[in-house]
Amino acid sequence: MARIQLNDVKKSYGDVNVLRDINLDIQDGEFIVLVGPSGCGKSTLLRMIAGLEPISGGDFMIDGERMNDVRPRDRDIAMVFQSYALYPHMDVARNMGFSMEIRGDAAEERKSKVAAAAETLGLSKLTNRLPKALSGGQRQRVAMGRAIIRDPRAFLFDEPLSNLDAALRVEMRLEIARLHQKLGATMIYVTHDQVEALTLADRIVVLEGGDIQQVGSPLELYERPANKFVAQFIGSPTMNVVPVEGGAGGITLAGSKLTLPHLGDTSAAVELGIRPEHIDVVAPDQGMLKAVADVVEHLGSDTNIYARVEGIGPMMVRVHGNIPARSGDLLGLNIQPLNAHIFAADGTALRRADAIAA
Amino acid sequence: MEGRAVIARATKTVVPRRPRARRSLYLQYLVEPFAYLSPAIVLIGTVILIPLIIGISYSFQSIELLRPFDSGWVGFENYAALWSDRKFWIALENTFFWTFWSVSLQFLLGLGLALLLNTQFFGKRLFQALVFLPWAVPTFLSALTWAWLFNPVIGPLPHWLADLGILSEPYNILGDPELAIWGPIMANIWFGVPFFAITLLAALQSIPGELYEAAEIDGASAWQTFSKITLPFLAPMIAITVMLRTIWIANFADLIFVMTGGGPANSTQILSTYIFTTAFRKLDFGYASTIAVALLLILLIYSLIVLWLRKKLIKI
Numbered sequence: 134m135a136r137i138q139l140n141d142v143k144k145s146y147g148d149v150n151v152l153r154d155i156n157l158d159i160q161d162g163e164f165i166v167l168v169g170p171s172g173c174g175k176s177t178l179l180r181m182i183a184g185l186e187p188i189s190g191g192d193f194m195i196d197g198e199r200m201n202d203v204r205p206r207d208r209d210i211a212m213v214f215q216s217y218a219l220y221p222h223m224d225v226a227r228n229m230g231f232s233m234e235i236r237g238d239a240a241e242e243r244k245s246k247v248a249a250a251a252e253t254l255g256l257s258k259l260t261n262r263l264p265k266a267l268s269g270g271q272r273q274r275v276a277m278g279r280a281i282i283r284d285p286r287a288f289l290f291d292e293p294l295s296n297l298d299a300a301l302r303v304e305m306r307l308e309i310a311r312l313h314q315k316l317g318a319t320m321i322y323v324t325h326d327q328v329e330a331l332t333l334a335d336r337i338v339v340l341e342g343g344d345i346q347q348v349g350s351p352l353e354l355y356e357r358p359a360n361k362f363v364a365q366f367i368g369s370p371t372m373n374v375v376p377v378e379g380g381a382g383g384i385t386l387a388g389s390k391l392t393l394p395h396l397g398d399t400s401a402a403v404e405l406g407i408r409p410e411h412i413d414v415v416a417p418d419q420g421m422l423k424a425v426a427d428v429v430e431h432l433g434s435d436t437n438i439y440a441r442v443e444g445i446g447p448m449m450v451r452v453h454g455n456i457p458a459r460s461g462d463l464l465g466l467n468i469q470p471l472n473a474h475i476f477a478a479d480g481t482a483l484r485r486a487d488a489i490a491a
Numbered sequence: 492m493e494g495r496a497v498i499a500r501a502t503k504t505v506v507p508r509r510p511r512a513r514r515s516l517y518l519q520y521l522v523e524p525f526a527y528l529s530p531a532i533v534l535i536g537t538v539i540l541i542p543l544i545i546g547i548s549y550s551f552q553s554i555e556l557l558r559p560f561d562s563g564w565v566g567f568e569n570y571a572a573l574w575s576d577r578k579f580w581i582a583l584e585n586t587f588f589w590t591f592w593s594v595s596l597q598f599l600l601g602l603g604l605a606l607l608l609n610t611q612f613f614g615k616r617l618f619q620a621l622v623f624l625p626w627a628v629p630t631f632l633s634a635l636t637w638a639w640l641f642n643p644v645i646g647p648l649p650h651w652l653a654d655l656g657i658l659s660e661p662y663n664i665l666g667d668p669e670l671a672i673w674g675p676i677m678a679n680i681w682f683g684v685p686f687f688a689i690t691l692l693a694a695l696q697s698i699p700g701e702l703y704e705a706a707e708i709d710g711a712s713a714w715q716t717f718s719k720i721t722l723p724f725l726a727p728m729i730a731i732t733v734m735l736r737t738i739w740i741a742n743f744a745d746l747i748f749v750m751t752g753g754g755p756a757n758s759t760q761i762l763s764t765y766i767f768t769t770a771f772r773k774l775d776f777g778y779a780s781t782i783a784v785a786l787l788l789i790l791l792i793y794s795l796i797v798l799w800l801r802k803k804l805i806k807i
Contacts, residue, residue: 185708205704205707206709214701220706231709235709279709283709439691
């Protein structure tokens with residue numbers, strides 16, 4: 134149970150600034166996901182919160198107390214490592230109860246707490262096994278058990294699911310979500326997988342190149358990305374971004390005008406972003422854009438069309454349900470104006486009028 | 492209908508043919524593997540086993556170069572002589588003393604050095620090279636050097652020891668039956684610490700860093716981290732290096748032979764120097780082999796105990 138605040142937190146190795154002026158206010162019980170491409174500094178930030186990396190500047194506070202120079206053991210934070218970091222010479226029960234063993238808690242108390250945690254995680258039958266005799270998913274559970282047992286102020290997860298196979302990843306994702314609901318503890322979770330970020334987070338922090346690009350709820354990031362990077366990073370399949378000509382009353386795209394009333398003045402527009410699912414497919418002569426379907430993927434629930442658009446180039450379109458399109462077909466495409474995003478020359482998104490009003 | 496046709500076709504193709512003539516099980520499982528292993532077996536046999544068997548057979552013979560006409564099989568006569576040989580029991584006791592103190596001090600200092608070298612500090616590379624240097628010095632040379640260091644006429648050590656109050660006056664401890672064994676032990680420690688430092692450093696570096704981070708977050712103090720993470724990880728390496736070094740040191744005659752020659756009054760005579768002098772000074776190869784077999788048995792029992800302990804205690 135903790136409120137975690139980062140005020141202008143910095144990290145540099147010599148002259149290299151890895152993180153610049155990170156400001157975050159994490160509420161008690163919030164599930165925060167740090168997401169970004171590899172090398173963006175998200176793991177470094179997590180390790181700074183854990184106390185495994187020194188903080189180069191700024192203030193890091195837990196419940197209003199400055200924690201910059203407090204040792205990890207005194208921060209009362211639990212961490213689940215990407216490689217699990219289980220002690221290979223200790224059985225499951227001892228691994229989970231190690232923090233209590235260190236504190237010198239009574240053996241019976243330790244036993245009952247370990248048993249309770251093992252019960253929660255479905256590990257009861259495995260408590261006297263060594264980590265090497267466990268599967269990846271079970272090891273993951275033990276690592277979580279080790280964190281739970283300490284009843285810490287906050288949980289940190291460093292890409293905990295990246296070593297699991299796809300099916301297990303979905304299962305453990307649910308498990309973590311359930312754990313958060315049950316414990317109601319503050320959790321900070323690092324991942325490069327946007328699906329994990331979108332499904333787990335109360336708020337997502339998108340990091341890139343050592344800067345926070347945007348902080349917001351999953352839907353906020355999806356609907357109102359602050360810039361081109363966030364727009365393309367969040368959402369799958371990736372958003373289409375195509376060059377346009379700006380104008381006060383609307384934009385010009387491949388020779389045709391498009392008015393975007395919700396964006397107000399669009400004279401600064403340089404690029405238009407539109408998600409594949411926000412393009413409608415119509416008869417070839419009716420659409421605003423003419424396109425040829427290059428490849429069509431029928432996924433059952435959706436149809437993905439990789440189209441070559443006249444005057445623009447490749448674009449991806451996703452249509453809900455099955456449509457009888459085949460590769461080589463001529464298509465008409467209509468962009469849903471309300472779902473279009475406009476980016477200025479520096480990549481920032483023009484703010485929506487309704488967002489400004491709100 | 493079509494399905495049935497397919498099944499019919501399938502049945503047709505799997506009609507078993509006559510089995511080929513099978514090689515006999517005896518040949519296949521009992522002889523063949525050894526045929527493949529034969530080069531290794533021949534090598535091990537000629538280099539290790541045959542000399543070992545010949546050596547053991549010497550212990551049941553009288554082979555004295557000075558009495559060439561008396562040689563021949565004598566049964567357990569050599570062993571009976573060994574049992575009542577006072578010098579053998581003294582040498583055995585000295586061997587335990589020499590081996591125990593050499594190994595334990597080498598191990599403790601080596602572990603300390605390895606832990607130190609596993610951290611970062613200025614000039615580490617140079618320091619590391621210097622630490623590993625003694626291992627590269629020929630033992631004969633280091634034995635002579637240490638013998639001179641202990642000599643009060645040309646060496647500083649007796650004077651330093653006297654100044655520290657350890658010795659009443661600067662005399663040569665190699666000439667004192669009570670203390671002489673410590674001379675070679677000190678030389679041996681100087682010589683053998685690098686071995687432990689190198690091997691333990693390698694083992695230390697193979698411990699995943701996350702375990703220390705996890706322990707740090709779990710709240711472990713430095714000592715707890717060492718005793719609960721580092722030591723269990725080092726244990727397999729410790730077991731094997733201590734075993735190896737014990738065997739080597741128990742067999743290690745060079746330092747003692749050069750520094751004291753087993754004296755004064757047999758106070759530094761260990762089994763391996765006793766074997767050496769018996770064989771090459773008295774030229775009594777039969778009796779020397781008998782002592783060697785006794786040493787072999789002791790080390791064999793010791794190794795079995797260490798290996799059993801290792802299996803019992805170490806889980807990684």
